[in-house]
Amino acid sequence: MIEAEWWDYEERDEFVDALAGDIGFIIESALDARGSAVVALSGGKTPVAAYEKLAKQKLDWKHVTIFPADDRLVKIDSPMSNVAMLAKIFLPKGARVMPLGTDNPDYKAAGAAADARLQDVSWPPDLILLGMGEDGHTASILPGPDLQGALDAPKARRAIGVMPDPLPKDAPVARVTLTAAAIRQSRSLLIAITGEKKKEVLEAAIEEGASSKYPIGRVLAESDLAVDIHWSAE
Numbered sequence: 001m002i003e004a005e006w007w008d009y010e011e012r013d014e015f016v017d018a019l020a021g022d023i024g025f026i027i028e029s030a031l032d033a034r035g036s037a038v039v040a041l042s043g044g045k046t047p048v049a050a051y052e053k054l055a056k057q058k059l060d061w062k063h064v065t066i067f068p069a070d071d072r073l074v075k076i077d078s079p080m081s082n083v084a085m086l087a088k089i090f091l092p093k094g095a096r097v098m099p100l101g102t103d104n105p106d107y108k109a110a111g112a113a114a115d116a117r118l119q120d121v122s123w124p125p126d127l128i129l130l131g132m133g134e135d136g137h138t139a140s141i142l143p144g145p146d147l148q149g150a151l152d153a154p155k156a157r158r159a160i161g162v163m164p165d166p167l168p169k170d171a172p173v174a175r176v177t178l179t180a181a182a183i184r185q186s187r188s189l190l191i192a193i194t195g196e197k198k199k200e201v202l203e204a205a206i207e208e209g210a211s212s213k214y215p216i217g218r219v220l221a222e223s224d225l226a227v228d229i230h231w232s233a234e
């Protein structure tokens, strides 16, 4: 049974403030407890304003490691690069921003390299923040030939290369993504989505769990983590 707590906001600003506050609190708690923080942050547009707000917080950024929960296999100067978006916001704060993937044309090799990179990161992450598409994908756990591999990878496998099919319109490229197993290992899990359609999809995915046609339902179904969901109507 997926344990999810919804935090609903009518105004986008409230959503941005609350999400930035939650992420900052988790980072600060990790710094207090362990002197360092490791967070995986979602790509996409929804959380960017919250990241910009979070970057204004007075945290010991030099002891914070940030990496994308998934990334498109594109050059760093591509507008589709999630790590470039995170670097632009957090590198000036002195945080360590770590790429997950490179623009390796062999996406399976890129996935293996991303996994090797994550083996050197102190684990588990203190936080994984996920977004979700209207098709119920999360990170880059998307329909296609690699969906099962991303969902069923063993606990030791933290990242994998995926070639979505169909290719998402907004970023029609191969990707690397955290596996479902890696997501489930996080010390804390947040989801940030907006709009009625995504709320409907996520509610259905949580209800359906392991049998859901939505990848996020299958990711969350095997997780023992309580999930906090931040949702804004607009």
Ligand SMILES: O=C(O)[C@H](O)[C@@H](O)[C@H](O)[C@H](O)COP(=O)(O)O
Binding pocket: 042, 043, 044, 045, 046, 047, 069, 070, 071, 072, 082, 130, 131, 132, 133, 137, 138, 139, 140, 171
């Ligand atoms: O690389 C990505 O695209 C993201 O990690 C992806 O999982 C994203 O979170 C959703 O597609 C929602 O994206 P929006 O926030 O832009 O709707």
